[in-house]
Amino acid sequence: MLEEKEAIIIESSKKPTYDTSNRKRYKITPEVEEIINDCLDKNELKKKNGNRKLIMKRIDIHEHLKTLGFNLSYRTVCSYVETRIKKRKRPILDKVIHQVLVQNLIGVRLH
Numbered sequence: 001m002l003e004e005k006e007a008i009i010i011e012s013s014k015k016p017t018y019d020t021s022n023r024k025r026y027k028i029t030p031e032v033e034e035i036i037n038d039c040l041d042k043n044e045l046k047k048k049n050g051n052r053k054l055i056m057k058r059i060d061i062h063e064h065l066k067t068l069g070f071n072l073s074y075r076t077v078c079s080y081v082e083t084r085i086k087k088r089k090r091p092i093l094d095k096v097i098h099q100v101l102v103q104n105l106i107g108v109r110l111h
Contacts, residue, residue: 027072028080035068036061036080 043055056064062077 027076032065032070032072033080035065036077037084039064040081040084 039056039061046052046055058078058081059074061081062072062074065072065077
């Protein structure tokens with residue numbers, strides 16, 4: 001009886017484990033992704049044209065989605081934008097690393 005109680009206490013004091021590997025995003029639908037991607041693409045155009053101050057921040061994108069009738073949290077929008085930014089920056093980073101490696105190998109500066 002005492003051993004059972006000890007086993008229960010030990011089991012109940014363990015840190016909980018969650019399996020998040022098969023969870024899907026149910027709030028971020030393809031339609032929402034398309035709207036957010038469109039906003040981010042427009043932001044890139046504004047940056048290239050010198051209108052950096054006119055870009056939509058994450059809070060602006062969130063409010064835009066709310067006005068369109070989507071029920072998303074601000075944090076959900078931020079998470080999606082962050083994954084999109086990481087996907088875009090990685091190829092640029094790889095290109096820069098490749099240029100540096102080539103410069104070091106051949107001893108000639110590119111550009």
